[in-house]
Amino acid sequence: MTEKQVLLKVENLYKHFPIKKGIVFSKQTGAVHAVDGISFNIYNGETLGLVGESGCGKSTTGRTILQLYRPTSGSVVFEGDDLTKLKGENLRRKRRDLQMIFQDPYASLNPRMTVGQIIGEPMEIHGTYKGAAQTKRVQDLLQLVGLNGAFANRYPHEFSGGQRQRIGVARALALEPKLIVCDEPISALDVSIQAQVVNLLEDLQSTLGLTYLFIAHDLSMVRHISDRIAVMYLGIIVELADRNELYANPRHPYTQALLSAVPYPDPFVEEKRKRIILEGDVPSPVNPPIGCRFRTRCQYAKGICAEEKPAFREISKDHFVACHFDIFSQ
Amino acid sequence: MAELLKVEGLETHFQTREGVIHAVNGVSFNLKEGETLGIVGESGCGKSVSMMSMLRLIPSPPGKVVAGKALFEGNDLLTINDEQIRNIRGAKISVVFQDPMTSFNPVLTIGDQVAEPYRVHHKAGKKEALDRAVKYLELVGIPNARERLSDYPHQFSGGMRQRAMIAMGLICEPQILIADEPTTALDVTIQAQIIELVKRLRDELGMAIIWITHDLGIIAGLADRVNVMYGGYIIETAPVKDIYKNPQHPYTIGLLGSLPRMDETGYRRLTSIDGLPPILLEKPATCPFELRCRYAKERCRKENPGLMQVEGDGHFTACWVNPKTGKEY
Numbered sequence: 261m262t263e264k265q266v267l268l269k270v271e272n273l274y275k276h277f278p279i280k281k282g283i284v285f286s287k288q289t290g291a292v293h294a295v296d297g298i299s300f301n302i303y304n305g306e307t308l309g310l311v312g313e314s315g316c317g318k319s320t321t322g323r324t325i326l327q328l329y330r331p332t333s334g335s336v337v338f339e340g341d342d343l344t345k346l347k348g349e350n351l352r353r354k355r356r357d358l359q360m361i362f363q364d365p366y367a368s369l370n371p372r373m374t375v376g377q378i379i380g381e382p383m384e385i386h387g388t389y390k391g392a393a394q395t396k397r398v399q400d401l402l403q404l405v406g407l408n409g410a411f412a413n414r415y416p417h418e419f420s421g422g423q424r425q426r427i428g429v430a431r432a433l434a435l436e437p438k439l440i441v442c443d444e445p446i447s448a449l450d451v452s453i454q455a456q457v458v459n460l461l462e463d464l465q466s467t468l469g470l471t472y473l474f475i476a477h478d479l480s481m482v483r484h485i486s487d488r489i490a491v492m493y494l495g496i497i498v499e500l501a502d503r504n505e506l507y508a509n510p511r512h513p514y515t516q517a518l519l520s521a522v523p524y525p526d527p528f529v530e531e532k533r534k535r536i537i538l539e540g541d542v543p544s545p546v547n548p549p550i551g552c553r554f555r556t557r558c559q560y561a562k563g564i565c566a567e568e569k570p571a572f573r574e575i576s577k578d579h580f581v582a583c584h585f586d587i588f589s590q
Numbered sequence: 591m592a593e594l595l596k597v598e599g600l601e602t603h604f605q606t607r608e609g610v611i612h613a614v615n616g617v618s619f620n621l622k623e624g625e626t627l628g629i630v631g632e633s634g635c636g637k638s639v640s641m642m643s644m645l646r647l648i649p650s651p652p653g654k655v656v657a658g659k660a661l662f663e664g665n666d667l668l669t670i671n672d673e674q675i676r677n678i679r680g681a682k683i684s685v686v687f688q689d690p691m692t693s694f695n696p697v698l699t700i701g702d703q704v705a706e707p708y709r710v711h712h713k714a715g716k717k718e719a720l721d722r723a724v725k726y727l728e729l730v731g732i733p734n735a736r737e738r739l740s741d742y743p744h745q746f747s748g749g750m751r752q753r754a755m756i757a758m759g760l761i762c763e764p765q766i767l768i769a770d771e772p773t774t775a776l777d778v779t780i781q782a783q784i785i786e787l788v789k790r791l792r793d794e795l796g797m798a799i800i801w802i803t804h805d806l807g808i809i810a811g812l813a814d815r816v817n818v819m820y821g822g823y824i825i826e827t828a829p830v831k832d833i834y835k836n837p838q839h840p841y842t843i844g845l846l847g848s849l850p851r852m853d854e855t856g857y858r859r860l861t862s863i864d865g866l867p868p869i870l871l872e873k874p875a876t877c878p879f880e881l882r883c884r885y886a887k888e889r890c891r892k893e894n895p896g897l898m899q900v901e902g903d904g905h906f907t908a909c910w911v912n913p914k915t916g917k918e919y
Contacts (some may be wrong), residue, residue, distance in 0.1 A: 313777040418864050450632040451804055455848035455862035462859075477777060480807075483861065484850035507852060521782035523807040525849050527830045530811025537786055538779045541747045 264303040267471050268325070271299045273334035275317075275324045279546065281451070293545045294320040296495035297334070299572070301440065307472040309503070311479055311518070315544055317495045318475045319363075322441040326358050327351060338439070354467060356386055359432040361442040365424035372400055376412030376428055377403070379563065382434040401430040405460060411490030420490040422453035429460065434470070441473045446481065479522045483507055488578075491515050494553045495545055497572065501579040511581040515556045552584065560585060594765060594798055595621040600658035602636075605651055612870040614640045615822035617658070621766065626792065626799040628813030628830070630806055630845070631657035632867055636822040637802050641768050644668075645683060647676050684759040690751035694743040700727075701739025704758045711762050719779040726757040730787055743775060749780035753787065760791065768800045772810065785812060794814045806845055808869040815904075818842050821868050821878030824897065838900050838907040840883045877910070885911045887918060 276291035283342065292319045302308050307408045310318045323329045325336050327343050333457050336343045346354060359382075362368035369378055383389040389397045399409035405426040416424055425445060432440050442461065446454040458481065464470060476482045481491060483503055488499040491514065499512040510516045520536040543549055549556050555565040564584050572582045591894045602614040614636045621627055628909075637898045642669055644660045656763040660667040662683070666679055667675060684707070694703060705719035705725060714722070720739060727735035730753040743751060750771060759767055769788070770861050773781040789812065792799055809816060809830070816833045818826040818841065826839040837843045847861035865882040868874070877883070879891040897906040898919070910918050 310614060313779060422866070449840050451806070452632060452845060452863040455860035456864070458862055459862055479778065480850045480852045483852055504855075521778040521850070522852060523781075523785070523811060524853065525807040525810050525834065525846060527810045527834050529853065533811070535782055535786060537783055541749060541780075567830075576840065 265522050266301045267304045267339065268302040268486050269337040270301070270321075270325065271335045271337070273298050273321070273324060273336065274332040275320055275329055276332045283400075288521075290546055293495050293548055295324060296548065297497075298492075298497045300490055300497065300500060302473060304438075305465075305469055305471055306487040307485055308436060309482040310473060310475045310492060311477060311482050311489060312492035314479065315542060315545065316492045317545070318477075318492050319330075322360070322443050322473060322475050323493070325354070327442060328360075330434075337580070352386075356388075356435045357438045358423040358441070359435065359437040359442060359504075360441045361425075361428050361432050363443045364448050365421050365428055366448070368428055369424055371382055371416055374413055374415055375419075378416070378427060378433055379431050382431065388433055388435060398430075401433055402427075404433065404464070404503075404507075405430045406456075416519075420453075421449050422456055425449060425457050426460065429457075433464070436468075436524070437470070439471045439473065440530075443474070443475045444477070445474075447476065447478065454481065461485065479518060491518065494542060494548050494555060496581075496582065498554065498583070499579075499581045505579055509579075511575055511579065511586065512583050513560055514554045517557075552582075592623050593620050594623050594625075594662070595660040596659075597640075597644060598815050600640055600643055600660065601626055602639055602648060602653060603656050603658045604653050609871045612873045613653075613822055615870070615873055617819075617822075617824055619817055619824065619827065623765075624756075624792075624796050624798055625811045625815065627802065628800045628809035628816040629800060629819060630804065630809065631819035632804060634867055635819045637669070638770055640819075640822075641685075641770065641800065641802060644681055645685065645768075647679075647685075658787075667892045675712060676713070680707040680764075681762040682764050683766040683768065684762065684764040685768045685770060686759045686772045689775055690748055690755055692760050693755060694751060696743055698742075699739060700741050700743060700746065700754055701821075703743075704754055704761060707758060708761045710833065711897050715883075722761060723757070724780065726761050727754065729760070730754070730757045731783075731793070732757070738748050751781060752776060752780075752784055756784070756787065756791075760795070763795060764797060766798045766800065766804070770802045771804070772801075774803070781808070788812070806834075806849060818845070822876060822886060823878060823908060825879065825908045826896065826906065827897065828902065829854055832902045832905050836905075838905065838913065839879075839909050840885050840911070840913055843913055844882075877908075885909075885913055885916055887911055889918060 273295055274297055275295040276293055278288045279290040280286045281289045312318045324331050329346055346534050376398050379401055380394050398412050400408045402411055407426055446457050474485055486503050489503050489506050490497045493514050499515045510519055517536040517538045525532055540557055543556055551567050552565040552570050555561040568585045570578055570582045575581050598618045600614055600617040600753050604611040604613055617640045631637045631725050637711055644678045645802055651752050655668055701720055701723050705723040708722050709719040724735045732738060732750060732753060746754060773784050793800045801812060813830045816830055817824045837846055844861060844863040850860060863882055868878055874894055877894055880886045895908045895910050897908050912919050
């Protein structure tokens with residue numbers, strides 16, 4: 261097998277949103293620690309899944325990578341260039357290689373633009389295709405995502421949720437990107453339609469050689485589509501591993517609880533399962549717990565968890581976990 | 591066990607600018623005491639509308655229940671007068687709605703809202719009702735329930751709001767609790783909390799539950815019996831184990847195949863159901879699923895199959911074709 265090539269390297273990424281008080285003289289009184297020091301690599305051609313509960317910072321991570329939010333500190337190196345240092349024209353050019361598919365197919369398409377204009381806009385901005393060539397390219401893209409090329413003159417409201425999400429995919433593909441950040445692309449869709457969109461994303465990956473960062477909260481779907489999976493909790497990555505390893509051998513108490521909470525579509529399995537029920541809610545990211553972030557809900561928490569922040573260490577090959585203990589090793 | 595609710599031939603129409611939408615096209619089912627019934631289907635298949643029709647909660651116009659009966663304690667819920675239905679709703683049959691963010695009134699306190707059904711149905715005073723609200727908020731696991739009575743909904747998190755909704759549904763100790771996708775808007779960890787809670791309460795209070803969902807995963811461990819709906823019809827009904835082990839309708843098979851499973855080893859391509867659910871501008875004369883069905887035969891394009899018993903006790907399916915053999919029965 262060939263050596264895996266790093267396409268994107270995220271290092272010590274922080275994103276804090278300031279909380280301000282006052283109208284005329286506003287001063288910062290605190291910060292939402294949305295992303296609080298995360299590091300990972302994305303290899304060429306793989307799908308990295310990013311899971312966690314709402315408010316854990318997974319979408320912020322995706323947007324900060326694309327520089328839609330400028331990070332507070334840290335670096336995002338894409339093919340040798342640090343995106344956080346790029347500005348203006350240079351950044352705009354780089355964006356061609358990094359695209360995004362959004363969660364809500366009803367809100368992410370402009371209702372006043374035709375499908376052709378929506379998919380054509382990135383080409384217009386970057387000047388890649390013009391005039392008749394652009395029209396042809398739009399039709400090709402529509403066919404690529406499984407829609408009729410003649411739909412280019414229609415408006416978004418004429419399509420169903422699943423079809424709209426296909427239009428969103430076509431728009432993301434318009435500039436032939438290398439990395440696509442999929443921000444919960446299927447959570448607004450019906451179950452049978454989810455499978456259609458997931459199959460489409462898989463087909464496109466194998467024909468176009470795309471790399472995905474797949475953000476989701478549905479653990480069974482993430483397992484299906486990803487090669488490796490990162491689990492986020494309150495702004496940090498608590499565990500990162502190969503998908504089979506993570507599901508077979510979760511080492512962080514939070515990953516364990518998260519996996520045990522997923523319902524199986526099988527009454528025979530459900531009958532025998534024992535759930536780990538997490539008490540309470542996720543703490544506020546304005547004042548995250550000192551030490552280990554998860555200790556307030558962790559059944560194994562000891563004194564050290566409140567004092568020291570656990571290191572993100574490699575517990576076995578390519579399996580990283582941020583926990584003081586090694587609770588689940590057999 | 592005794593039958594608690596018997597719904598027969600329920601039909602609901604909505605008047606729209608495009609024409610009459612036939613949302614529910616003859617739904618019949620029974621609910622026994624203490625039974626948990628799961629109702630599954632995609633959005634727009636009529637699962638919520640059929641339950642709301644039964645309780646006369648359909649806004650009219652544009653909605654109208656045009657046919658059917660819903661027998662509860664010897665009375666037809668669809669024909670009794672307004673006061674009688676009000677005495678049943680919230681007291682004997684209560685509903686927990688989908689979205690905990692919007693189903694509370696933001697300008698009233700949690701305590702007042704949770705206590706309201708008890709005050710109305712039992713003519714109780716404010717203090718007595720609030721005491722009872724505390725009891726039920728504690729039952730659903732709200733810490734410091736008494737102090738939190740004077741909180742407003744925005745001070746509760748999503749999971750807590752949903753638990754408060756359930757407390758409101760339970761405060762009159764109903765015989766039937768209808769849960770309309772109560773966990774769809776919540777995270778999996780909170781969803782697991784709510785499901786465990788409902789299971790515990792069901793066993794403690796002995797009520798019957800109708801759980802509406804689009805996710806076959808959720809009800810596998812919860813329901814005794816499952817109704818699968820499509821195009822305003824129940825297209826398959828069976829005890830929970832039969833429906834997962836031995837699904838008979840192509841739509842149910844498709845739904846199960848489109849779910850990835852976490853215990854699968856290796857890679858399996860998801861089977862998607864091509865196409866879209868029908869827009870029911872007229873009552874389907876053919877099988878409503880025929881256009882998306884892999885097994886469709888000549889007969890499916892001519893006649894709409896009714897529910898027919900197949901192998902297994904209490905297992906009914908509305909399909910002309912046996913999916914195992916690909917031939918007509």
